[in-house]
Amino acid sequence: MDVDLFVPCYVDQLVPQVGLASVALLERLGCRVRYDARQTCCGQPFVTTGALAEAERLAKRHLGLFAKAEAIVCPSASCVATVRHRYAELVGAEPARALAARTFELGEFLVRVLNRTDVGASFPHRVALLESCHGLRELELGWPSERIARAPAAGITESLLRAVAGLELCEPARPDECCGFGGAFSVTHPELSSRIGRAKLAALAQSGAEFVTGTDASCLLHLDGLRRREGAGPRFVHLAEILAGEVAA
Amino acid sequence: MSARLDERAAETLPHGPRLAAHDAAVFALRQKRDAAGRAEPDFERLREQARRIKAHALDHLDVQLERFEASAQRAGARVHFAADAAELRDVVGQLLARAGARRVVKSKSMLTEECGLNLHLEREGIEVVDTDLGERIVQLGHEPPSHILMPAIHRSRADIGALFERELGSAPGDTDPGRLTAAARRDLRARFLGADAAVTGANFAVAETGSLVLVTNEGNADLGMALPKLHVACLGIEKVVPTLADLAVFLRLLARSATGQPISAYTSLVTGPRPGAELHVVLVDNGRTKLLADHRHRSVLSCIRCGACLNTCPVYRRAGGHAYGWALPGPIGSVLGPALGGGAGAALPFSSTLCGSCSAVCPVKIDLHDQLVAWRLHGAPRGAGEIWLARAAGVLLARSWSYRLAGRAARALWPLLGRAGRANPLAGWLAARELPPHPGASFRARFAARARRSAE
Numbered sequence: 001m002d003v004d005l006f007v008p009c010y011v012d013q014l015v016p017q018v019g020l021a022s023v024a025l026l027e028r029l030g031c032r033v034r035y036d037a038r039q040t041c042c043g044q045p046f047v048t049t050g051a052l053a054e055a056e057r058l059a060k061r062h063l064g065l066f067a068k069a070e071a072i073v074c075p076s077a078s079c080v081a082t083v084r085h086r087y088a089e090l091v092g093a094e095p096a097r098a099l100a101a102r103t104f105e106l107g108e109f110l111v112r113v114l115n116r117t118d119v120g121a122s123f124p125h126r127v128a129l130l131e132s133c134h135g136l137r138e139l140e141l142g143w144p145s146e147r148i149a150r151a152p153a154a155g156i157t158e159s160l161l162r163a164v165a166g167l168e169l170c171e172p173a174r175p176d177e178c179c180g181f182g183g184a185f186s187v188t189h190p191e192l193s194s195r196i197g198r199a200k201l202a203a204l205a206q207s208g209a210e211f212v213t214g215t216d217a218s219c220l221l222h223l224d225g226l227r228r229r230e231g232a233g234p235r236f237v238h239l240a241e242i243l244a245g246e247v248a249a
Numbered sequence: 250m251s252a253r254l255d256e257r258a259a260e261t262l263p264h265g266p267r268l269a270a271h272d273a274a275v276f277a278l279r280q281k282r283d284a285a286g287r288a289e290p291d292f293e294r295l296r297e298q299a300r301r302i303k304a305h306a307l308d309h310l311d312v313q314l315e316r317f318e319a320s321a322q323r324a325g326a327r328v329h330f331a332a333d334a335a336e337l338r339d340v341v342g343q344l345l346a347r348a349g350a351r352r353v354v355k356s357k358s359m360l361t362e363e364c365g366l367n368l369h370l371e372r373e374g375i376e377v378v379d380t381d382l383g384e385r386i387v388q389l390g391h392e393p394p395s396h397i398l399m400p401a402i403h404r405s406r407a408d409i410g411a412l413f414e415r416e417l418g419s420a421p422g423d424t425d426p427g428r429l430t431a432a433a434r435r436d437l438r439a440r441f442l443g444a445d446a447a448v449t450g451a452n453f454a455v456a457e458t459g460s461l462v463l464v465t466n467e468g469n470a471d472l473g474m475a476l477p478k479l480h481v482a483c484l485g486i487e488k489v490v491p492t493l494a495d496l497a498v499f500l501r502l503l504a505r506s507a508t509g510q511p512i513s514a515y516t517s518l519v520t521g522p523r524p525g526a527e528l529h530v531v532l533v534d535n536g537r538t539k540l541l542a543d544h545r546h547r548s549v550l551s552c553i554r555c556g557a558c559l560n561t562c563p564v565y566r567r568a569g570g571h572a573y574g575w576a577l578p579g580p581i582g583s584v585l586g587p588a589l590g591g592g593a594g595a596a597l598p599f600s601s602t603l604c605g606s607c608s609a610v611c612p613v614k615i616d617l618h619d620q621l622v623a624w625r626l627h628g629a630p631r632g633a634g635e636i637w638l639a640r641a642a643g644v645l646l647a648r649s650w651s652y653r654l655a656g657r658a659a660r661a662l663w664p665l666l667g668r669a670g671r672a673n674p675l676a677g678w679l680a681a682r683e684l685p686p687h688p689g690a691s692f693r694a695r696f697a698a699r700a701r702r703s704a705e
Contacts, residue, residue: 023696137605190681192600
């Protein structure tokens, strides 16, 4: 299957290993991976900071670049959520719907399109899952605790981790509480962002996890930044790195 | 994108045991709501029904209001309309003056908080006593409520003990909730008996019957209404629901969403005045018709003030209600703020991580986090610096060559970016966090190198 990689700007620039792990994983599962280096940013930071004109311009650009792609795969739930939930306003309802139907978060693509939960990965460690809010609530990769109906089954991200050989899943308190990142919020509201983040970090550490993983490297970078300031805590790695077997020693 | 909430939170709910206690107490309400919702098999169906009823009522608000006015008048109430906060204050002030009322008992009303009624009446020389226990605590402490439903949730038991010792003469050092409540009750009982008028809010107004619906756990509104000869009820125009059958849907959702109770201890329907007494209903606009005309944001008028969005909000729990700077805090306060909150509410849509939990708990299914985004894109004020920063970033990201160049520049400046200082745009990040380690070559560079290698 041909896959067009949608690598968010911050992954490209700040955590390139997440993009590389995504390529390795998809190729291992038999996909032919293409990457159009003209792509830059989907526009999410402009949506969340209220810069409508810039958001529209970048969304239209993104739409044009991926016009011919059949399956667009992205290792970031929040950027996929931007395409699915915010593009209608930016590029028009019909083009947005058509693009959203072809755009997948990486783990979602593995489970819903390739029908794979066991990707042959092995990671003999205690791991806690940090469900990013956009993955959880806007892409429904999991089942948020405030939902009244009982979860029908393990969420997508969780089921991928449960299939990893040797991986022991830890259960932190308030598992789906926001980490406090919030994009620009982390810079404009440092006090509140770090209050929420430090509580999250403590809950993750108390769960006994050696590693914390998730679908959004941005949330992980925020918590890792807090951890390194505090000097102790679990390591943060992206889901793609675990599934690809590319976690650096 | 003012970060006033951030700065105010550091002042009004500083680090320490009180912050942790606030978070825990408020989150416990969220968990009670979860349990109550799961115990009610119809919960999700009720939410959808409630959403539809509110949408319909708002779509026909003019008709509903006229119907309510006619029904209430038939039942013997007088109905007044107030265009804004100042008019509400005037109308209530005049009604009290005409009756010669000097002592007023109030039951909790977020609308009168929004309109600054207490302060106005006190300036007119009227003694105003809030009779909800939490509201009384914050009144004695000379501060506004910090939560829609739990006005004093930011205060500890020890705090309240000390306050009551000073204000009500409770035993020194007593922090027993039962005894402190008894002290408040003794003080309030005398004030109920001596009151000339009662001022209340209302949770709902039923157009069909002209009834006001007051929901409390303490019965304070009931006692207030039952004794004096004058009852003035103040409510926003969006509180009207068409029928008693509609009301039943909301009553099944309100307490479950708020505190996890199947129903509140007291639910009173007031239809017309008691014999020999007067009932006045003041319906307040204060920005609501403007919001109603705004197709993007009108859904926020569906709010039934249960507080569930506050309880689930990670930002509210760590900021405390006082940091929001106007009567309604939390997610609902941040989407009503730009329309109803004056200057203080304008920038609140930016004070959220957009986690979306608020939308998921709202009993009337307001799209709260989408509303936060909508305000950001349409109408919330942005500073000149932010506008220019977005423009510059937008230009850089519009072409891949300028984007690559910016990435290269950031790599070269990496050591500088990690240095704290006001001029650093990442100062907010560095306030609590380290910069990520230098990433080395970008993904695109490595992907291209890999493609070259495999081509060779």
